[in-house]
Amino acid sequence: MSGRDSAATGGWVPNTDVYMTDAGLVIKVELAGMRSENLEITVEGNRLRICGDRPDTCRAKKASFLVMEINYGPFESTMELPHGYDLGQAKASYLNGFLRIEVPPIAPPQNQKSTKLTISDGQ
DSSP states (O other), X not given: OOEEEXXXXXXXXXXXXXXXXXXXXXXXXXXXXXXXXXXXXXXXTTEEEEEEEEOOOSSOXXXXXXXXXXXXXXXXXXXXOOTTBOGGGOEEEEETTEEEEEEOBOOOOOOXXXXXXXXXXXX
């Protein structure tokens, strides 16, 4: 994987695992407390962008924190995937606070029949 960046518009970057299996590449993003309709995934070339906004709806308005480790608000994560994977065929699912994106490898070219080209006498 070439890299993972936080874009200027996102306030935080979620924890992310990226690993390879026999079926392809898996991107797993920890997004507890979100709904799938509040997530947006876009693909451009071999770049994958995940963004959304995790609302802070459970704390009191005048809370005085002793520890604050959970991030809320807008986020954005952009990663460049290695060559050899087909983001156009990726599938995403969201379950129990985890976004999972499965990216299959690029299919090798199918065995094509060889054909002869006719050579014409040209001028």
